[in-house]
Amino acid sequence: MNIQNEMKLSFESRSINEGFARSAVAAFVMSLDPTVSELSDIKTAVSEAVTNVIVHAYGDASGTVYIHAQITDTGRVIIRIRDKGCGIENVPRAMEPLFTTGGEDRAGLGFAVMQSFMDKVSVRSKEGKGTTVTLEKAIIRRGRNDSRR
Amino acid sequence: MLKMQSDEKNLTVFLTGELDHHKCSEIRKQIDARAEQERPALLKLDFEDVRFMDSSGVGLVMGRYRQMSLLGGRLQVVNVPENISRVFRLSGLERLGVM
Numbered sequence A: 001m002n003i004q005n006e007m008k009l010s011f012e013s014r015s016i017n018e019g020f021a022r023s024a025v026a027a028f029v030m031s032l033d034p035t036v037s038e039l040s041d042i043k044t045a046v047s048e049a050v051t052n053v054i055v056h057a058y059g060d061a062s063g064t065v066y067i068h069a070q071i072t073d074t075g076r077v078i079i080r081i082r083d084k085g086c087g088i089e090n091v092p093r094a095m096e097p098l099f100t101t102g103g104e105d106r107a108g109l110g111f112a113v114m115q116s117f118m119d120k121v122s123v124r125s126k127e128g129k130g131t132t133v134t135l136e137k138a139i140i141r142r143g144r145n146d147s148r149r
Numbered sequence B: 001m002l003k004m005q006s007d008e009k010n011l012t013v014f015l016t017g018e019l020d021h022h023k024c025s026e027i028r029k030q031i032d033a034r035a036e037q038e039r040p041a042l043l044k045l046d047f048e049d050v051r052f053m054d055s056s057g058v059g060l061v062m063g064r065y066r067q068m069s070l071l072g073g074r075l076q077v078v079n080v081p082e083n084i085s086r087v088f089r090l091s092g093l094e095r096l097g098v099m
Helices: A017-032 A036-057 A110-117 B021-038 B055-071 B082-091
Strands: A003-012 A064-072 A076-083 A120-126 A130-138 B003-006 B010-019 B042-053 B074-078
Touching: A003 A017, A017 A036, A017 A064, A017 A076, A017 B021, A036 A064, A036 A076, A036 A110, A036 A130, A036 B021, A036 B042, A036 B082, A110 A120, A110 A130, A110 B055, A110 B082, B003 B021, B010 B021, B010 B055, B021 B055, B042 B055, B042 B082, B055 B074, B055 B082
Parallel strands: B010 B042, B042 B074
Antiparallel strands: A003 A064, A064 A076, A076 A130, A120 A130, B003 B010
16 A cells, blocks of 8 residues: 555644635545545544644644645545644543533534544544544545446 | 524524534524524524534534523424434434434
C-alpha cells in the first residue's frame, strides 16, 4: 500500500472553521470519485473530530487544528486530525456513546458517529500534550460504466 | 435569520443548511427565546432544508426536548431527509417519541 496523494491543512480552532474543514477534506477525496453517501460519511466524521478539538481540546482557549489526509493506491482514505490541546484523560470512556463533558447540548455521540461512518477510528492522546484521531475508509472502486448515486 | 412560524398552539422552526456545532450554537438561543415567550403546546423542528448534520443536530434536538418538557409542551421532529437520518438512528432519539 503506497501513498498516492496527500494534503496538509492547519487552521485556527474557531467553530466557523468546522464547515471549511469538512468541505476541504471532501474536495480532496473527490479524486477517488466517491458516492454521495461515502462523501457524506467522511464529511460527518471529520466534522465530529474537528468539533471535538474546538469544544474539548482547546475549550475556551484558541489553538491550531492540523489535518493530514492521504489517499493510498488501494483507494483508501486516511485522515489524521491532530491538536496540541488538553488531551483526553480516559480515551475508552470518551469513546463511549452518550458520554460527554461538553454540557447539556452535546449529545456525546461524536466518536460513535465516527466509528459508524468510517471503517477504522483510532485515538492517541496524551494529557497536556494533545490528541490525534485517525479516520480510515476504503472508497469502493467502480468501473466506468457504473451508475453514480 | 431563522424562519419560525407560530399559530395558536404550535411553534414551527424551519432549519436550513448545515447543522453543525457552530450553527447549532447560534440558533439554539433564538429557538429557546421564542419558545419561552410563546410557550407553545408543540414545538416542531422541520428538517426539510437541512443539507448536512453531525451529532450537534442530535444535541440540538435533545436540548429542545428538555426545554419543552420544562415548559410543559411537546417536541416533534419532522421532514428528516434520508441522508441525515442515519445520525438520528444512531442516537436512539426515536425512543423519546419525537421523530
